[in-house]
Amino acid sequence: MTLWQRPRLRINSFKSFLSLFLVGTFLSVALAACGGGNQNNTNTDNSTATKKQDVEITLVSFAVTKIAHEAIIPKFVEKWKQEHGQNVNFKQSYGGSGSQTRAVIDGLQADVVHLALALDTDKIAKAGLIQPGWEKEFPNNSIVSKSVAALVTREGNPKGIKTWADLANDGVKLITADPKTSGIARWNFLALWNSVIKTGGDEAKATDFVTKVYRNVSILTKDAREATDVFFKQGQGDALINYENEIVLAQDKGLKVNYIIPDVNISIDNPIAIVDKNVDKHRNREVVEAFVKYLFTPEAQQEFAKVGFCGVDETIAKSQEFVDKYPPVKTLGTVQDLGGWDALQKKFFDDGALFDQIQAKKR
Template identity: 65%
Template sequence: MSYRQSRNWPSWRNTSKYSVSGMLNPLFQLFQVLKRPSKGAFTMLLAVSLSFCLLTSAYKKDTGLPEPSLNSQTQLVSQKNKPVELNIVSFAVTRAAYANIIPLFQQKWQQEQNQEVRFRLSNAGSSTQARAVVNGLPADVVHLALALDINRIQKAGLIQPGWEQETPNHSIVTSTIGVIVTRAGNPKNIHTWADLANPGVSVVTADPKTSGIARWNFLAFWGSVTQTGGTEAQALDFVTRVYENVNVLAKDARDATDIFLRRKQGDVLINYENELILASQEGLAKDNFSVIPQINISIDNPIAVVDKYVDRRGTRQVAEAFVKFLYSPEAQREFAKVGFRPFNPTLVQEFSCKYPPINKLFTVQTLGGWSAVQEKFFKDGGVFDQIQAYIHSRTD
């Protein structure tokens, strides 16, 4: 893998006219004179001493370099070893994984670089986070729910083009799928995406305007029709009927979980598989019934270093090292423990019982890629807005 390195290295001129040999020639001359003690020798000693002082002063002025000293060297070492702060901006449901991963990296960096790394972690809906970074949130690393949001940061001039090629797996560092969660006993008899459109079903999902999971959910609904032989007209009809069953659009994945599990609203929750696993580990979903649709979308979450901010803050080296560490077996195992599907072959085998394969798994590329998807479905006035306008017109 390759990582961008800062190119702002100084280039020093060849200052040959102030070479060491040139500056020491008068001292050799003085040595020759002092072999013959005389009044002239004392005069020569004084002249050469003054000349040497002038030459060293000129050398210092011409190069702009300070005279080396033990104090300046100590300061350089001190600056290198002073604590560095790293700002991680991520989507809502990664906090638990980072709580375990960050201490592992801190220990590794301390051992290898003798430097403390302090982290500031921000979690919110993916689209909300992207807007915050564009508007000035100084993220060193962004780990978001979808590439579309990182592309938005790139278009703002904060990330260099080609970021997808900077790390393995096209910069996808975590993956999951969509799941359906019902009340205990599955009273509404929900088993597939198609059942979400049934009359009398209250669906909880997030808002595609603010949340990454909401966009993935929308695409899962759409693809469940088009990827099984249905037409786009049929997909539009189905997705419209699903959103007619949505009473409240949550702001992000975690908010959707809270609405369904804590506030007990709705009959069905649509969310990330990893969010359901984490909720189960926290004891929130123990009485609920979960369904993994066998026609599903691979929810791929990318990561990138924010070039403009790391160069401004002087954190590129540690930011790139942290991103690289996230692909290590140690970090990927921590992601897998809290619900993200591993792509490391060894870990796939290790967690095979926890993450059974999906019969038909499609990707956003299957639907045309993020640029086409954004233009068609999620731009202002796109298919999602048209669906919402239609629903509101019927309820007004």
């Protein structure tokens, strides 16, 4: 019996081994196939995560914001790269706010517009490029930078210019930008008009005053930056009206500047908006929204404040450094006080309105 049992055991053992071998081989192939599929998926996911396509943002802004944006943009690019593993490339365009507005409406592929006044942003919205209600999308009614009007004179102030009223004096030559192309120029006009209204004058007196002042304008430049260059570099004019921030920047560049911030002034509010139609086409909304939100952070607001813009972030605006730099204005008017941009545009800046009438009388 023993002699017959051993071969049988061997045969059974061999069959068991063969069965186990085949099962094991099958499972190994199956597991390898499954494992290989998972490995390929993992590599694809990792490749997507680590090799995201670069994204591009086109920023269109008014001239005097350039130095602030050039300090802010690299910080945002670094932050986004660290948090999202993606490179952000910026295209930037700077010029007069009115000219920039027309360029965007005519096809300049802006993703973000930072303009001198809400009226210009509204024009782009009316052209169907920005969704209605844009001003409610971000803090502070989407006002991201502010300034006031400054009155600059020559060293020693030989013409004795101390107030807005002095700009109407005979023999004064004034430099300012053209309201037809420049946002700051419209603010300058409103600062002059507001100086009469806020001190008890009526519209007839205000009209007479701005007419006299613009008769003294020797050069109308296309934007605020050109006005600064004409006054300082070319030495033309007895006085210059410009943004306070533009004057602060001139000082930071080493220019000796004699200027006054008049006690009666206008709040120059500069809005920012996403150009929805372009962003939807470019499929970059996530990063564009993140950039605009970043502009309201203390880090970005500090860069605006460094170059002369009044902070819209209270932690920056109330810091001792910037309170000393930008003392409060006693009587500060707003666009809303004067009737709002739609009414002001029709009254002052439309073709044939008051500004054109004043220019026609000069010819």
